[in-house]
Amino acid sequence: MQQFSISPREMILSLWRNRGLINTLVKREVAGRYRGSMMGSLWSFFNPVFMLAVYTFVFSVVFKARWNSGSDSKAEFALVLFVGLMVFNLFAECVNRAPGLVLSNVNYVKKVVFPLEILPWVAMGSALFHMSISLGVWFIFYVLLFGIPPVTILLFPLVLLPLIMLTVGLSWLLASLGVYVRDVAQLIGIFTNTLMFLSPIFYPTSALPAEYQPLLLLNPITPVVEQARDVLIWGKASEWTLFVIYLIFTTFVAWLGFAWFQKTRKGFADVL
Incomplete structure (x- = not known):
């Protein structure tokens, strides 16, 4: 029976x-996600804009939520909210699809030469594509409303790296x-729906009572x-000590997930 390496080196080399x-x-x-629809890939543009409008109305108008800046600007609230949604949607899109990745590609399981371990990377690539469109929407609205974003925007891909490792x-x-x-x-x-409201997406961490704030920091989405x-809005560089610790932790989680997948994949064909 074929043996599959579980080494961290193989995790990177396979990619x-x-x-x-x-x-x-x-x-x-x-290309296949929107095949046959009249607007095609334009849906990937309209979906985040529509949800942003709904969430902004509910939380800034109905619940009158505000951010740490103390500003009453609904435009600022919308852009701050949108950043949180972009990060969470990247995580949720991949994690929600994950249980069906192998089940929906049974034809690949029977092929010994096909590297099944790349399926989560494919899902991540698709999610990053949709995030890039959402980021483009955010950038356009930011420029129109507030001007050029801070130069720290260039650090955004680096900030996402720990989340990518955790998600994969x-x-x-x-x-x-x-x-x-x-x-x-x-x-x-159920988990991802609950996590969305337990993450500082619709509210700042400071909005919680002091005794609950440490619990929110245990949420793996919160730091990202x-x-x-x-980096996108307030123009502040990341806390690099926290970033490095989080990156090490999420890379270890990624390796554990990879090792589990490699150890258990030998039985996929028998079950399917």
Whole structure:
């Protein structure tokens, strides 16, 4: 029986070795998502704009939520909220799809030469494409309303790196579990919906009572959401000590997920 390496080195080498295949599959997935619809890929532009408008009305008009700046500007609230949604949607899109990644690609399981471990990277590539469109929407509105964003915007891809590692690691774990336990997909849907409201997306961390703020910091989404707002809106560089610690932690999580996937993939064909 074929043995699959679980080493951290293989986790990186597999990504590099199969980069051409990943790129092809990402393009095919993005093109196929809106195939047959009248507006095609324009839906990836209108969806975030529509949801942004709804959330902004509910939280800034109905609940009158405000950010740390103390500004009553609904435009600023919308842009700050949008950053949180972009970060969360990147995570949620991949994690929600993860339990079905192997199940929806049964034809690849039977092919010994196909590198199944790249499927979470393909999902991540598709999610990053949609995030880039959302970021473009955010950038246009920011320029129109407030002018040129701070130069720290260039740090945004770096801020996302720990989240990417965490998300791919969880995707490997959930993709494997989804083969053996079909209820995982339902549980993950509940988990991500709950996590959205337990993350500082619609409100600042400071809005919580002091005794609850440390609990919010245990949320793996919180550091990325806050650092993304720092570099995109407030013009502050990331807290590099926290960033390095978080990157080390999420890379370890990614390796654990990869190792689990590699150890359990030998039984996929038997179950499917």
